[in-house]
Amino acid sequence: MRRLKIEKYINMYLNNYKDYKSEWNYEDGCILIGAESLYKATKDKRYLDFILNYLDKRIDKNGAIDNLNPVEYNIDNINSGRVLFTAFEETKDEKYKKAIESVKYLLTIHPRTLEGNFWHKGRYPYQVWLDGLYMAQPFYTIYSNENRDENGLKDILTQFKNVRKNLFCEDKKLYFHGFDETKTMNWADKETGRSKNFWGRAVGWYAMALIDVIENIDESNFKSHRDELIDLYVELMAGIIKYQDESGLWYQVMGLEKREGNYLETSATLMFAYSLLKGNRLNILDESYLEKGKKAFNAVIDNNLKENNGNLELTNICIMAGLNGLIPFNGDRDGSFEYYISEKIGVDDPKGVGPLFKVYSEVVLLDNKGGY
Template sequence: RREHLIMKMLQVENYIEAYLKSYQDYKTEWNYEDGCILIGAEALYKATKDKKYLEFILNYLDKRIDKNGKIADLNPVEYNIDNINSGRVLFTAFKETNNIKYEKATESVKYLLNIHPRTLEGNFWHKGRYPYQVWLDGLYMAQPFLTIYSNEKNDENGIKDVLNQFRNVRKNLFCDDKKLYFHGFDETKTMNWADKETGRSKNFWARAVGWYAMALVDVIEGIDNVVFKSYKDELVKLYVELMEGIVKYQDESGLWYQVMALEGKEGNYLETSATLMFAYSLLKGVRLNLIDKIYLEKGRKAFDGVVTNNLKEKAGKLELGNICIMAGLNGLIPFNGDRDGSFEYYISEKVGSNDPKGVGPLFKAYSEIILLGDKGGN
């Protein structure tokens, strides 16, 4: 069994190397999909100290950031919460190079948050085109950056802001019955996917829950200033509660279904990106001593399940398959049909391979396996 596990880990390493070597930027403008890969590479750099990962990040940033820290093609009045995500790697870029342009670029990203519109309760809108909407995805896009920034600047108001946004999401989107979070909340309660009384969407989309799980564990790690311990402790409680909820829905294969809590429904499928997000969140929580060691086995099972079932060779190249390419909810402007939050909608979205939203979490989960010293298994 040990030899089998080592072979699987070699397969993962070969895939990561080939993927980064041939990586084509997702879009020309600053975007969160590239950020998924950058943050994954950053996690691998921190776990291995291998400079190739840092070089990948710096090569990407240097194409987009001038010497004054201005980020090309960044439109501040788009009010797009996704644009914060890639900014996380700027802290590492500055620490490793001391190049002031990266520090200036973090201020460019922070400015986007300063002007970003908010719900009446104080949460960032998902985007300008989704007014008064909060999606779980957006917590991952913005909160880790805001946490690292506020922690470094010793800014208590910034950390309070982070905690308040998580508190609101717990209040508005947590389902006590299922112990899971609904995908989105519409403060106006007017969208066709929103419950007219609660403003909640109808279903538990696994990747949305995965974004949220990663947001929590990354924010917790990002608070190392002892002054903020009480805030951190409250976030740890939210994280532990969520981990207890998600493991109830893990399939025997180790994977999770695209729509959680409807596992037996026809058309539902075991989805890669969410599973890797949960694997990462579980493994990291064990490493940080936030959850019991029994969760290590569940995190490993999730990672191994993806590698066994969905990392396959096709035409001489490894492919990470069964990734939901995109899903969302309706906003003011229609987007690719009716994103009405129904089960039928979530299973209708395109499924593909090698998408950054699955590959980035693979990098992150593998970095935790390295840090846990668990590459060969027991």
């Protein structure tokens, strides 16, 4: 019953999909990557066609990507590049290979903190957000792995280890949302540079980043790098499951579940469900984690995928949240609890739908083995 419901939703969503922005962007990338996961799990060509139709509107025959500004220094712009590897593999069209190099160039020129991590964006100098690890590191990993670039993989590992050092809370076993190396932003602790709270989706981005990077490292050639990342991932997931609500869902702000105004949020829950199921499939997490992931996915489908005037909607998605940079954006994003619960809640946003596609692809793979 759930599979019929979600497949109806996927078909409806993709058939009616409108590009999120006119320029190259990470939100469309969430849907593209979700469709890629579905294609790999089902071998259904309509998902590949969706990806290629999108890319062909944005990439010319020489591999140039329309409306991509290199000196914006926006780490989010790396995210959509992940599907270019599949596009090239399936079509052998050289324009996709050239486009991959265009995206890699963005990383080559991207500014970094003194410790070596990519800035979140040009407008957020010396800041590292958990979100950015998902936006850049899986693409960077696939590229480095395919080119047998051990220096690239060492760089990736170092960036994750820096995040562990700067953002992990030993007491709560969770990661804070952001780090300001200058310790000058109003949301940053003046001693540690850390933001104040554990935003669910930020932790979700990070969980997906880790498991996607782990999957794309060749164990036969780079086992030690992979093993170190697995240690970080296992530690993270052990912390995350402590905060799962009895409903199966997770709250918008983790660690403050009982505080008035906090709410059960869909996108973070789906990201955690995906990470749990995939970690089990890769033989990293045991069956107890698998059951928690299944419970989370089922809870979203049963409670947050709702019918409205004959259509299905994915509800309770935080539309956007972030932290202050040099240029004001949507008021004071000060990292407080009050800020995170004040952001708009909506339906069908790519930041929730993309992870839904990804976790459903894991369900399909699990079901094919008789395990769901």
